[in-house]
Amino acid sequence: MNEEMSQIDLLTSRIADGESTREDWAAFSELAGRNPQAWEQLAMLQRDKQSLSLAVGIALHSAENVDLPTRDAAASYFGRSSQPTTIGWRKFGAMGGWAAAAMVALAWIGSHNGLMPIRTSGPGTSTAGLIPAGYERVTSPDDAYRLYLDKGAKSGRIVGEVPKLWLVDSRPEETGNGYEVVYVRQIVERARVNDLVGFAQDENGRAMPVRMSAPRRPGAIE
Protein backbone atom coordinates (compact mmCIF):
# COMPACT_ATOMS: atom_id res chain seq x y z
CA MET A 1 0.00 0.00 0.00
CA ASN A 2 2.85 2.37 0.90
CA GLU A 3 4.60 1.51 -2.32
CA GLU A 4 1.37 2.25 -4.19
CA MET A 5 1.09 5.63 -2.43
CA SER A 6 4.67 6.46 -3.42
CA GLN A 7 3.83 5.54 -6.98
CA ILE A 8 0.77 7.82 -6.87
CA ASP A 9 2.93 10.64 -5.42
CA LEU A 10 5.39 10.25 -8.26
CA LEU A 11 2.74 10.07 -10.99
CA THR A 12 0.65 13.01 -9.72
CA SER A 13 3.80 15.08 -9.40
CA ARG A 14 4.89 14.17 -12.91
CA ILE A 15 1.42 14.96 -14.29
CA ALA A 16 1.27 18.33 -12.49
CA ASP A 17 4.70 19.20 -13.89
CA GLY A 18 3.62 18.40 -17.44
CA GLU A 19 6.34 15.75 -17.75
CA SER A 20 4.00 12.74 -17.95
CA THR A 21 3.82 10.28 -20.82
CA ARG A 22 0.82 8.33 -22.10
CA GLU A 23 2.04 5.34 -20.09
CA ASP A 24 2.13 7.46 -16.92
CA TRP A 25 -1.50 8.43 -17.43
CA ALA A 26 -2.48 4.81 -18.00
CA ALA A 27 -0.66 3.76 -14.82
CA PHE A 28 -2.27 6.60 -12.87
CA SER A 29 -5.77 5.72 -14.14
CA GLU A 30 -5.25 2.12 -13.07
CA LEU A 31 -4.00 3.12 -9.59
CA ALA A 32 -6.79 5.71 -9.18
CA GLY A 33 -9.32 2.98 -9.97
CA ARG A 34 -8.22 1.24 -6.78
CA ASN A 35 -7.58 4.49 -4.80
CA PRO A 36 -10.27 7.06 -5.64
CA GLN A 37 -8.59 9.65 -3.37
CA ALA A 38 -5.79 9.78 -5.97
CA TRP A 39 -7.94 12.17 -8.04
CA GLU A 40 -8.37 14.47 -5.05
CA GLN A 41 -4.64 14.25 -4.41
CA LEU A 42 -3.96 15.27 -8.01
CA ALA A 43 -6.35 18.22 -7.73
CA MET A 44 -4.76 19.39 -4.46
CA LEU A 45 -1.28 19.01 -5.85
CA GLN A 46 -2.13 21.04 -8.91
CA ARG A 47 -3.66 23.72 -6.72
CA ASP A 48 -0.60 23.79 -4.42
CA LYS A 49 1.71 23.98 -7.40
CA GLN A 50 -0.26 26.84 -8.93
CA SER A 51 -0.34 28.87 -5.68
CA LEU A 52 3.30 28.20 -4.86
CA SER A 53 4.43 29.05 -8.40
CA LEU A 54 2.50 32.33 -8.21
CA ALA A 55 4.12 33.30 -4.90
CA VAL A 56 7.60 32.24 -6.06
CA GLY A 57 7.10 34.06 -9.37
CA ILE A 58 6.27 37.28 -7.54
CA ALA A 59 9.15 36.82 -5.08
CA LEU A 60 11.55 36.37 -7.99
CA HIS A 61 10.06 39.04 -10.24
CA SER A 62 12.42 41.73 -9.04
CA ALA A 63 15.37 39.41 -9.75
CA GLU A 64 14.81 40.22 -13.42
CA ASN A 65 16.06 43.73 -12.69
CA VAL A 66 19.33 42.67 -11.06
CA ASP A 67 22.06 43.23 -13.60
CA LEU A 68 25.76 42.58 -13.48
CA PRO A 69 27.87 45.34 -11.93
CA THR A 70 30.84 46.87 -13.68
CA ARG A 71 34.18 45.21 -13.05
CA ASP A 72 35.31 48.26 -11.11
CA ALA A 73 32.29 48.03 -8.82
CA ALA A 74 32.85 44.30 -8.29
CA ALA A 75 36.55 44.82 -7.55
CA SER A 76 35.67 47.63 -5.16
CA TYR A 77 33.10 45.42 -3.44
CA PHE A 78 35.71 42.80 -2.70
CA GLY A 79 38.20 45.48 -1.73
CA ARG A 80 40.98 44.39 -4.00
CA SER A 81 42.45 44.97 -7.41
CA SER A 82 42.00 42.08 -9.75
CA GLN A 83 44.19 41.07 -12.64
CA PRO A 84 44.43 43.72 -15.33
CA THR A 85 42.07 43.32 -18.26
CA THR A 86 41.45 45.31 -21.40
CA ILE A 87 39.05 47.51 -19.45
CA GLY A 88 41.27 47.87 -16.42
CA TRP A 89 40.34 47.22 -12.78
CA ARG A 90 40.76 49.82 -10.10
CA LYS A 91 39.91 50.02 -6.44
CA PHE A 92 37.89 53.04 -5.41
CA GLY A 93 40.22 53.22 -2.42
CA ALA A 94 43.12 54.06 -4.71
CA MET A 95 41.12 57.06 -5.96
CA GLY A 96 43.08 58.00 -9.00
CA GLY A 97 41.92 60.05 -11.99
CA TRP A 98 38.21 60.09 -12.71
CA ALA A 99 37.27 58.25 -9.52
CA ALA A 100 38.77 61.06 -7.46
CA ALA A 101 36.98 63.63 -9.59
CA ALA A 102 33.67 61.85 -8.96
CA MET A 103 34.29 62.05 -5.24
CA VAL A 104 34.94 65.77 -5.53
CA ALA A 105 31.52 66.15 -7.14
CA LEU A 106 29.97 64.18 -4.30
CA ALA A 107 31.80 66.27 -1.73
CA TRP A 108 30.19 69.33 -3.27
CA ILE A 109 26.72 67.79 -2.89
CA GLY A 110 27.19 66.95 0.77
CA SER A 111 29.57 69.04 2.82
CA HIS A 112 28.37 68.86 6.42
CA ASN A 113 28.78 66.43 9.25
CA GLY A 114 25.69 65.14 10.97
CA LEU A 115 22.15 65.67 9.75
CA MET A 116 21.38 68.59 7.52
CA PRO A 117 18.34 70.52 8.73
CA ILE A 118 15.52 70.75 6.22
CA ARG A 119 14.68 74.30 5.23
CA THR A 120 10.94 74.77 5.05
CA SER A 121 9.54 77.36 2.69
CA GLY A 122 7.95 80.23 4.55
CA PRO A 123 5.49 82.91 3.53
CA GLY A 124 8.22 84.90 1.82
CA THR A 125 9.28 82.09 -0.49
CA SER A 126 9.07 83.18 -4.07
CA THR A 127 7.67 80.79 -6.61
CA ALA A 128 8.47 81.29 -10.24
CA GLY A 129 5.58 81.61 -12.65
CA LEU A 130 1.89 82.04 -11.97
CA ILE A 131 0.84 79.16 -9.72
CA PRO A 132 -2.70 79.17 -8.24
CA ALA A 133 -2.79 79.40 -4.45
CA GLY A 134 -2.45 76.03 -2.78
CA TYR A 135 -0.64 74.45 -5.74
CA GLU A 136 3.09 73.75 -6.11
CA ARG A 137 5.07 73.83 -9.31
CA VAL A 138 6.69 70.44 -9.93
CA THR A 139 8.47 70.22 -13.24
CA SER A 140 11.51 68.13 -12.35
CA PRO A 141 12.68 65.42 -9.92
CA ASP A 142 14.49 68.16 -8.00
CA ASP A 143 11.21 70.07 -7.56
CA ALA A 144 9.48 66.91 -6.38
CA TYR A 145 12.32 66.12 -4.00
CA ARG A 146 12.30 69.64 -2.53
CA LEU A 147 8.53 69.41 -2.10
CA TYR A 148 8.89 66.04 -0.34
CA LEU A 149 11.45 67.51 2.05
CA ASP A 150 9.33 70.62 2.71
CA LYS A 151 6.10 68.75 3.31
CA GLY A 152 7.88 66.05 5.31
CA ALA A 153 9.60 68.60 7.55
CA LYS A 154 6.34 70.50 8.12
CA SER A 155 4.39 67.36 8.99
CA GLY A 156 7.18 66.17 11.27
CA ARG A 157 7.78 63.01 9.27
CA ILE A 158 11.24 64.01 8.06
CA VAL A 159 13.91 64.49 10.70
CA GLY A 160 16.73 65.39 8.35
CA GLU A 161 18.95 64.35 5.49
CA VAL A 162 22.28 62.56 5.97
CA PRO A 163 24.69 64.81 4.08
CA LYS A 164 27.18 62.07 3.19
CA LEU A 165 26.25 60.17 0.08
CA TRP A 166 27.25 56.57 -0.40
CA LEU A 167 29.01 56.02 -3.72
CA VAL A 168 27.82 52.89 -5.47
CA ASP A 169 29.38 53.28 -8.89
CA SER A 170 31.02 55.87 -11.07
CA ARG A 171 32.31 56.00 -14.61
CA PRO A 172 33.46 58.60 -17.13
CA GLU A 173 30.80 59.83 -19.56
CA GLU A 174 31.19 58.44 -23.07
CA THR A 175 31.47 61.98 -24.41
CA GLY A 176 34.61 62.46 -22.32
CA ASN A 177 33.02 65.34 -20.41
CA GLY A 178 32.25 64.67 -16.78
CA TYR A 179 31.32 61.53 -14.90
CA GLU A 180 28.25 59.50 -14.14
CA VAL A 181 27.94 58.70 -10.45
CA VAL A 182 25.47 56.36 -8.80
CA TYR A 183 24.92 56.99 -5.13
CA VAL A 184 22.58 56.37 -2.22
CA ARG A 185 20.93 59.37 -0.58
CA GLN A 186 19.66 58.85 2.96
CA ILE A 187 16.67 60.60 4.48
CA VAL A 188 15.87 60.12 8.16
CA GLU A 189 12.14 59.79 8.78
CA ARG A 190 10.03 59.56 11.89
CA ALA A 191 6.82 57.51 12.29
CA ARG A 192 4.38 56.71 15.05
CA VAL A 193 3.77 52.99 15.48
CA ASN A 194 1.58 50.81 17.65
CA ASP A 195 4.26 48.31 18.62
CA LEU A 196 7.98 47.63 18.37
CA VAL A 197 8.86 44.12 17.41
CA GLY A 198 12.30 42.56 17.51
CA PHE A 199 13.39 39.12 16.37
CA ALA A 200 14.46 36.31 18.65
CA GLN A 201 15.14 32.66 17.81
CA ASP A 202 12.94 29.73 18.69
CA GLU A 203 14.34 26.35 19.70
CA ASN A 204 14.82 25.43 16.03
CA GLY A 205 16.87 28.54 15.31
CA ARG A 206 14.08 30.22 13.33
CA ALA A 207 13.46 33.92 13.69
CA MET A 208 10.28 34.75 15.60
CA PRO A 209 8.84 38.21 16.35
CA VAL A 210 8.94 39.36 19.96
CA ARG A 211 7.33 42.55 21.29
CA MET A 212 10.02 44.91 22.60
CA SER A 213 10.24 47.94 24.83
CA ALA A 214 11.51 51.19 23.25
CA PRO A 215 15.24 51.10 22.53
CA ARG A 216 17.40 53.63 24.39
CA ARG A 217 19.79 54.20 21.52
CA PRO A 218 19.77 53.50 17.77
CA GLY A 219 20.06 49.86 16.93
CA ALA A 220 19.84 48.63 20.50
CA ILE A 221 16.92 46.76 21.97
CA GLU A 222 16.39 45.97 25.64
Place this chain on the structure above:
Amino acid sequence: MAEPMGVTEAASFGDEHRLIGEAIRGDEASLRELWHRHRRWAAAVLLAHMPREAEVDDLLQEVAMTVVAKISGLREAGAFKPWLRAVTISVAKTAARRTQVRKGGWLKLVGFRGEGDRAAAGAIDRSPALNEGRRLMELCSELPDGYREPLLLKCIHDMSYKQIGEVMGLPDTTIETRIARGRRMLRERAERAGLSPTSDDRDDAGERDGAQANERTDAGRRGNQR
Protein backbone atom coordinates in the same frame (compact mmCIF):
# COMPACT_ATOMS: atom_id res chain seq x y z
CA MET B 1 12.85 11.00 -35.49
CA ALA B 2 14.69 11.95 -32.32
CA GLU B 3 17.59 13.43 -34.29
CA PRO B 4 16.25 17.00 -34.78
CA MET B 5 15.75 17.39 -30.99
CA GLY B 6 19.24 16.04 -30.37
CA VAL B 7 20.71 18.46 -32.88
CA THR B 8 18.88 21.39 -31.25
CA GLU B 9 20.05 20.36 -27.80
CA ALA B 10 23.61 19.96 -29.03
CA ALA B 11 23.49 23.40 -30.66
CA SER B 12 22.16 24.95 -27.48
CA PHE B 13 24.79 23.12 -25.42
CA GLY B 14 27.55 24.29 -27.78
CA ASP B 15 26.28 27.87 -27.70
CA GLU B 16 26.24 27.85 -23.90
CA HIS B 17 29.78 26.46 -23.72
CA ARG B 18 31.00 29.08 -26.19
CA LEU B 19 29.45 31.84 -24.09
CA ILE B 20 30.98 30.49 -20.88
CA GLY B 21 34.40 30.21 -22.52
CA GLU B 22 34.23 33.79 -23.77
CA ALA B 23 33.01 35.02 -20.39
CA ILE B 24 35.93 33.31 -18.65
CA ARG B 25 38.30 35.06 -21.06
CA GLY B 26 36.80 38.42 -20.08
CA ASP B 27 34.13 39.10 -22.70
CA GLU B 28 31.54 41.27 -20.97
CA ALA B 29 28.72 40.76 -23.49
CA SER B 30 28.94 36.97 -23.14
CA LEU B 31 28.93 37.19 -19.36
CA ARG B 32 25.91 39.48 -19.46
CA GLU B 33 24.05 37.06 -21.75
CA LEU B 34 24.90 34.16 -19.41
CA TRP B 35 23.68 36.14 -16.42
CA HIS B 36 20.37 36.93 -18.13
CA ARG B 37 19.89 33.24 -18.87
CA HIS B 38 20.66 32.00 -15.36
CA ARG B 39 19.86 34.74 -12.84
CA ARG B 40 16.27 33.60 -12.33
CA TRP B 41 17.15 30.11 -11.13
CA ALA B 42 19.99 31.56 -9.07
CA ALA B 43 17.37 33.73 -7.36
CA ALA B 44 15.27 30.61 -6.68
CA VAL B 45 18.30 28.91 -5.12
CA LEU B 46 18.71 31.99 -2.90
CA LEU B 47 15.07 31.74 -1.94
CA ALA B 48 15.65 28.13 -0.89
CA HIS B 49 18.69 28.84 1.29
CA MET B 50 18.55 32.45 2.51
CA PRO B 51 17.24 33.57 5.91
CA ARG B 52 13.63 34.73 5.91
CA GLU B 53 14.54 38.30 6.74
CA ALA B 54 16.84 38.72 3.74
CA GLU B 55 15.83 40.27 0.41
CA VAL B 56 16.37 38.22 -2.75
CA ASP B 57 17.44 41.27 -4.78
CA ASP B 58 20.09 42.31 -2.27
CA LEU B 59 21.63 38.86 -2.17
CA LEU B 60 21.37 38.41 -5.95
CA GLN B 61 23.41 41.59 -6.33
CA GLU B 62 26.10 40.01 -4.15
CA VAL B 63 25.99 36.92 -6.36
CA ALA B 64 26.35 39.18 -9.42
CA MET B 65 29.38 40.88 -7.82
CA THR B 66 31.02 37.51 -7.20
CA VAL B 67 30.28 36.28 -10.70
CA VAL B 68 31.91 39.34 -12.29
CA ALA B 69 34.91 39.26 -9.95
CA LYS B 70 35.59 35.51 -10.03
CA ILE B 71 34.39 34.06 -13.34
CA SER B 72 37.95 34.25 -14.68
CA GLY B 73 38.98 31.63 -12.13
CA LEU B 74 36.58 29.03 -13.54
CA ARG B 75 38.54 26.24 -15.21
CA GLU B 76 35.87 24.33 -17.15
CA ALA B 77 32.86 25.60 -19.05
CA GLY B 78 30.92 22.50 -17.97
CA ALA B 79 31.32 23.49 -14.33
CA PHE B 80 29.53 26.84 -14.74
CA LYS B 81 26.09 25.86 -13.40
CA PRO B 82 27.34 23.98 -10.29
CA TRP B 83 29.79 26.88 -9.70
CA LEU B 84 27.05 29.51 -9.93
CA ARG B 85 24.91 27.42 -7.55
CA ALA B 86 27.82 27.10 -5.10
CA VAL B 87 28.42 30.87 -5.23
CA THR B 88 24.71 31.49 -4.67
CA ILE B 89 24.45 29.12 -1.72
CA SER B 90 27.59 30.63 -0.19
CA VAL B 91 26.05 34.14 -0.39
CA ALA B 92 22.81 32.83 1.18
CA LYS B 93 24.67 31.07 4.02
CA THR B 94 26.80 34.16 4.69
CA ALA B 95 23.61 36.21 4.88
CA ALA B 96 22.23 33.70 7.38
CA ARG B 97 25.33 34.08 9.57
CA ARG B 98 25.09 37.89 9.33
CA THR B 99 21.43 37.68 10.30
CA GLN B 100 22.31 35.72 13.46
CA VAL B 101 24.65 38.53 14.49
CA ARG B 102 22.30 41.37 13.63
CA LYS B 103 19.06 39.93 14.92
CA GLY B 104 19.47 41.58 18.29
CA GLY B 105 19.57 45.02 16.72
CA TRP B 106 16.61 44.71 14.41
CA LEU B 107 13.37 46.53 14.79
CA LYS B 108 10.25 46.08 12.74
CA LEU B 109 7.57 48.73 12.80
CA VAL B 110 4.12 47.28 13.35
CA GLY B 111 0.89 49.09 12.54
CA PHE B 112 2.55 51.92 10.62
CA ARG B 113 -0.03 54.66 10.23
CA GLY B 114 0.98 55.87 6.78
CA GLU B 115 -1.70 55.81 4.09
CA GLY B 116 0.61 54.20 1.57
CA ASP B 117 1.33 51.25 3.84
CA ARG B 118 -2.33 50.48 4.39
CA ALA B 119 -3.08 50.69 0.68
CA ALA B 120 -0.15 48.41 -0.19
CA ALA B 121 -1.08 45.85 2.45
CA GLY B 122 -4.67 45.82 1.20
CA ALA B 123 -3.60 45.26 -2.38
CA ILE B 124 -1.40 42.32 -1.39
CA ASP B 125 -4.10 40.69 0.69
CA ARG B 126 -6.67 40.73 -2.09
CA SER B 127 -5.46 37.58 -3.86
CA PRO B 128 -6.40 34.36 -2.00
CA ALA B 129 -4.23 32.24 -4.30
CA LEU B 130 -1.24 34.47 -3.61
CA ASN B 131 -1.83 34.35 0.13
CA GLU B 132 -2.06 30.59 -0.03
CA GLY B 133 1.14 30.48 -2.09
CA ARG B 134 2.96 32.68 0.41
CA ARG B 135 1.92 30.45 3.28
CA LEU B 136 3.12 27.43 1.32
CA MET B 137 6.44 29.24 0.76
CA GLU B 138 6.76 29.75 4.51
CA LEU B 139 6.04 26.07 5.09
CA CYS B 140 8.64 25.22 2.44
CA SER B 141 11.29 26.65 4.74
CA GLU B 142 10.60 23.75 7.12
CA LEU B 143 11.51 21.16 4.48
CA PRO B 144 15.03 19.73 4.35
CA ASP B 145 17.35 21.65 1.95
CA GLY B 146 17.56 18.73 -0.46
CA TYR B 147 13.79 18.79 -0.99
CA ARG B 148 13.14 22.53 -0.74
CA GLU B 149 15.57 23.59 -3.45
CA PRO B 150 14.31 21.38 -6.31
CA LEU B 151 10.71 22.13 -5.32
CA LEU B 152 11.26 25.88 -5.61
CA LEU B 153 13.30 25.51 -8.80
CA LYS B 154 10.40 23.57 -10.34
CA CYS B 155 8.21 26.65 -9.79
CA ILE B 156 10.27 28.43 -12.42
CA HIS B 157 8.50 28.10 -15.71
CA ASP B 158 10.14 25.78 -18.22
CA MET B 159 12.74 24.32 -15.87
CA SER B 160 12.70 20.56 -16.42
CA TYR B 161 13.82 17.79 -14.03
CA LYS B 162 16.88 17.40 -16.25
CA GLN B 163 17.82 21.10 -16.04
CA ILE B 164 17.35 21.13 -12.27
CA GLY B 165 19.55 18.02 -12.12
CA GLU B 166 22.28 19.85 -14.07
CA VAL B 167 22.19 22.73 -11.60
CA MET B 168 22.23 20.51 -8.51
CA GLY B 169 24.61 17.92 -9.93
CA LEU B 170 22.11 15.09 -9.44
CA PRO B 171 20.39 12.59 -11.78
CA ASP B 172 16.98 13.77 -13.00
CA THR B 173 15.34 10.68 -11.46
CA THR B 174 16.59 11.79 -8.02
CA ILE B 175 15.24 15.30 -8.65
CA GLU B 176 11.85 13.91 -9.64
CA THR B 177 11.65 11.73 -6.52
CA ARG B 178 12.67 14.62 -4.26
CA ILE B 179 10.09 16.93 -5.79
CA ALA B 180 7.33 14.34 -5.38
CA ARG B 181 8.31 13.62 -1.75
CA GLY B 182 8.77 17.33 -1.04
CA ARG B 183 5.24 18.02 -2.27
CA ARG B 184 3.80 15.31 -0.05
CA MET B 185 5.69 16.70 2.99
CA LEU B 186 4.50 20.20 2.11
CA ARG B 187 0.85 19.12 1.80
CA GLU B 188 1.03 17.29 5.15
CA ARG B 189 2.42 20.45 6.78
CA ALA B 190 -0.21 22.58 5.05
CA GLU B 191 -2.99 20.39 6.41
CA ARG B 192 -1.54 20.50 9.92
CA ALA B 193 -1.38 24.31 9.61
CA GLY B 194 -5.05 24.37 8.52
CA LEU B 195 -4.12 25.49 5.01
CA SER B 196 -6.66 23.80 2.79
CA PRO B 197 -9.35 25.15 0.51
CA THR B 198 -12.74 26.00 2.05
CA SER B 199 -15.44 23.44 1.35
CA ASP B 200 -16.93 25.63 -1.40
CA ASP B 201 -13.53 26.14 -2.96
CA ARG B 202 -12.79 22.45 -2.63
CA ASP B 203 -16.03 21.54 -4.42
CA ASP B 204 -15.34 24.04 -7.19
CA ALA B 205 -11.70 23.04 -7.51
CA GLY B 206 -12.60 19.37 -7.36
CA GLU B 207 -15.19 19.72 -10.10
CA ARG B 208 -12.91 21.83 -12.24
CA ASP B 209 -9.77 19.75 -11.76
CA GLY B 210 -11.74 16.51 -11.95
CA ALA B 211 -13.26 17.60 -15.24
CA GLN B 212 -9.84 18.56 -16.57
CA ALA B 213 -8.40 15.29 -15.37
CA ASN B 214 -11.27 13.38 -16.99
CA GLU B 215 -10.63 15.22 -20.23
CA ARG B 216 -6.97 14.28 -20.03
CA THR B 217 -7.82 10.68 -19.20
CA ASP B 218 -10.21 10.59 -22.13
CA ALA B 219 -7.51 12.08 -24.30
CA GLY B 220 -5.06 9.51 -22.95
CA ARG B 221 -7.52 6.71 -23.68
CA ARG B 222 -8.06 8.06 -27.17
CA GLY B 223 -4.29 8.16 -27.59
CA ASN B 224 -3.97 4.57 -26.41
CA GLN B 225 -6.74 3.45 -28.77
CA ARG B 226 -4.85 5.01 -31.64
